[in-house]
């Protein structure tokens with residue numbers, strides 16, 4: 001079984017185990033405490049004997065400003081907010097506490113599952129480890145969550161997980177700081193981590209794992225359709241210390257898989273983008289970009305994408321802009337600049353780095369076996385641009401977290417061009433024949449609507465040549481119209497004279 005399928009499968013199985021009948025506790029205001037508050041809802045959920053409770057905060061928006069720590073969550077619960085752009089949970093500066101604490105230690109056979117969605121968890125200076133959330137011995141699911149601005153002394157600036165699992169999707173973990181390990185997310189004691197459509201950016205660990213730190217073997221790990229950029233493992237006080245600016249992992253015996261992701265511009269002395277902790281570690285890279293390593297310290301040492309304690313295995317179609325990861329699949333582009341744009345809002349719930357128009361990431365990957373039909377933004381994969389040749393085995397999928405979409409077609413505002421020949425008059429048959437040619441820059445000929453009329457009669461569908469018979473002697477006019485698929489209209493006319501039966505009429 002593939003690691004990726006296993007990784008998602010474990011969490012899917014847990015999600016399926018969630019009972020259908022669950023008590024719903026409503027949050028009706030943004031007060032720190034009292035009836036209808038989040039604090040009261042967590043107290044009620046902890047006291048509930050139902051196997052799972054739902055805390056429904058979808059009806060409130062604004063900011064919950066905590067005056068003290070919330071109760072520790074000790075039972076299975078789903079906390080649903082209205083959206084991370086609509087509801088914020090934050091705390092006053094001063095006392096040291098994190099925003100959400102989850103602990104299933106000693107919970108026995110009960111369902112150890114907490115999901116948090118649709119809420120921003122914003123920090124303030126001074127906090128315990130896991131400044132946004134800490135989870136122990138449970139499965140933590142985060143969806144549409146922002147975790148930002150936390151500063152902790154030890155582990156997990158934004159999120160810390162001890163045993164169990166964490167699955168994060170459509171979320172941003174940004175600008176968090178840890179004094180030791182895992183500036184953004186820190187995973188310990190064999191916990192499993194799955195990041196799907198997540199951006200880790202601007203996080204810092206003073207020692208190891210600026211964006212993500214994985215400290216011990218877990219059952220499966222997967223980073224997919226995600227962007228890990230601009231994270232730092234370093235401290236200004238000790239300039240030659242710091243490793244794994246983007247990711248630091250000790251994950252053996254299972255492989256740590258990175259799929260369709262962008263790991264770029266992270267900062268560390270060793271393994272600026274990725275560090276492996278032991279020789280037994282195995283990082284599998286597929287359809288991913290690893291680039292723009294950054295480092296300070298010794299000005300003579302060039303920053304390197306990967307530190308090489310462990311092994312980096314290509315599953316194909318990667319771009320790495322130096323030789324440090326040691327990838328050697330023929331479908332990889334090694335020592336090649338991926339030409340990515342800056343971290344920006346390119347659509348979708350999270351910031352991403354889109355390939356520039358001439359990027360070698362465009363169309364050079366493959367979606368075969370990836371089991372996902374979308375990019376980090378939720379837009380379709382495998383957009384095959386015909387002008388860019390695909391590599392052998394490729395299908396037009398872009399490398400990295402973003403798939404460039406077809407440009408929106410410009411509206412057709414130009415009228416067709418219409419050319420009329422000279423009408424051919426047959427005096428004996430009293431008929432006239434007119435040849436014409438209509439064409440359009442955008443509409444194919446078959447889609448052009450052609451109509452003709454003689455003198456002031458009605459326009460009728462026609463084709464070239466158009467013929468009119470039994471004409472009276474005298475002056476006549478044929479008018480031709482061409483209308484393209486967008487409704488732009490061209491019109492042109494030709495005059496002619498039908499001679500009468502008398503000699504003087506033939507001139």
Ligand SMILES: [Ca+2]
Pocket residue numbers: 362363382383384385396397398403404
């Ligand atoms: Ca493409």
Ligand SMILES: [Ca+2]
Pocket residue numbers: 363384385386387388389390396
């Ligand atoms: Ca193509």
Ligand SMILES: [Ca+2]
Pocket residue numbers: 412413414415416440441442443484486488
């Ligand atoms: Ca046109």
